[in-house]
Amino acid sequence: MNKNIFFFSGTTAEVIKLAPIINEFQNRKISFKFITSGQTRIRFEDLTGYIGNIEIFKSFPEKENKSSIFSFIKWFIKTFILALVTLRSEFAGLNKKNSYFIVHGDTISSLVGTMVAFIYGLKIVHIESGLRSYNFLEPFPEEICRFIIIHLADILFAPNSWAKSNLKNMRGVVVDTDENTVVESVRWALSSKTTIKNIVWGNKYYILTMHRQEHVLFKSKWTRETLEYVIKTAPKALTCVLVMHHWTNKFLKSLEISKRQLQKVIVIERLPYLDFIKLMNDAEFYAGDGCSNQEEAYAMGTPYLALRNLTERTEGLDRNVVISYDSYELIKEFLKNYNKYKKNKLIVKNSPSKIIVDYLVSN
Numbered sequence: 001m002n003k004n005i006f007f008f009s010g011t012t013a014e015v016i017k018l019a020p021i022i023n024e025f026q027n028r029k030i031s032f033k034f035i036t037s038g039q040t041r042i043r044f045e046d047l048t049g050y051i052g053n054i055e056i057f058k059s060f061p062e063k064e065n066k067s068s069i070f071s072f073i074k075w076f077i078k079t080f081i082l083a084l085v086t087l088r089s090e091f092a093g094l095n096k097k098n099s100y101f102i103v104h105g106d107t108i109s110s111l112v113g114t115m116v117a118f119i120y121g122l123k124i125v126h127i128e129s130g131l132r133s134y135n136f137l138e139p140f141p142e143e144i145c146r147f148i149i150i151h152l153a154d155i156l157f158a159p160n161s162w163a164k165s166n167l168k169n170m171r172g173v174v175v176d177t178d179e180n181t182v183v184e185s186v187r188w189a190l191s192s193k194t195t196i197k198n199i200v201w202g203n204k205y206y207i208l209t210m211h212r213q214e215h216v217l218f219k220s221k222w223t224r225e226t227l228e229y230v231i232k233t234a235p236k237a238l239t240c241v242l243v244m245h246h247w248t249n250k251f252l253k254s255l256e257i258s259k260r261q262l263q264k265v266i267v268i269e270r271l272p273y274l275d276f277i278k279l280m281n282d283a284e285f286y287a288g289d290g291c292s293n294q295e296e297a298y299a300m301g302t303p304y305l306a307l308r309n310l311t312e313r314t315e316g317l318d319r320n321v322v323i324s325y326d327s328y329e330l331i332k333e334f335l336k337n338y339n340k341y342k343k344n345k346l347i348v349k350n351s352p353s354k355i356i357v358d359y360l361v362s363n
Helices: 012-027 044-051 069-086 088-092 108-120 142-152 161-165 182-191 220-233 249-254 273-282 291-300 328-336 352-362
Strands: 004-009 033-036 056-059 099-104 123-127 155-158 173-176 205-209 239-244 265-269 286-288 304-306 321-323
Touching: 004 012, 004 108, 012 044, 012 099, 012 123, 012 182, 012 291, 012 352, 044 182, 044 273, 069 088, 069 108, 088 108, 099 108, 108 123, 108 142, 123 142, 155 161, 155 352, 161 173, 173 352, 182 273, 182 291, 182 352, 205 220, 220 239, 220 328, 273 291, 286 291, 291 304, 291 321, 304 328, 321 328
Parallel strands: 004 033, 004 099, 033 056, 099 123, 123 155, 155 173, 205 239, 205 286, 239 265, 286 304, 304 321
Antiparallel strands: none
């Protein structure tokens, strides 16, 4: 295969979903170059059992760990200019028709990479394309990023027929992969023979997270009140495993819950991917505002309460996923009857990563 393939990524979540594609390339002895944007420190070590040790072709400076829109804008501009300058020599002599630049999803990093690749005329490949909320403020700024990327991409891999229908007016070629590549990552994680430290010591538990910046920054009062309501209303026999993110550290001290309720809350830092998936698999349910967690819950059949008004994912809806829509009644109903949302693990008929690599190899 005489093609130049580049991956451009800036978060661990992206790499988790790109891992099945990387693994497929590796199995076929197809070489590629990996570029990291510096948006966050990518935990490649979480995936060495799946994709080995990835050699980084180019790594841009990491963004300062500051929770502000200004810091993001500053990093975005700096990285975009730096990428334009430093990648110019690499891209200048390439056959653009045979050069694929792969980005994933809706991160700021994906937008930076897309803009650089577009300027240099490389073929932009967008993985997990077509997921839309049609609200530029939720998720923010991801919906804006995705809107720009899908209009610039040359090849758009949609994870299902609904996502594909959202791309019908795009200039690029649209390919339906049947499922999101994350289902393959989840399958690998669950099959891995690793044990995690006992966090809840045999007690039944649920997982609670709220970390999205449009919630934490723009709806902080609602975020705190929602966390409090879930903890107070969840079944008393269950322990709450509260996963902390750098966005949400400040909420822990401000939660207005009793000492008795606080004793049923275990606060943990973010776990390595294998540990977290196995923690999630054994949970009674998961309540959170993350989109990837919704997809992972869908693959595992774990009941998932989406603490948000909108979702750009259809995975699990009318199956094991319930959207709260800011309704305490809906939250209460889910917490009372979560068992009815427990489902069997998803059976994947066609490998999304194989569909993607098959297409790239033959086109």
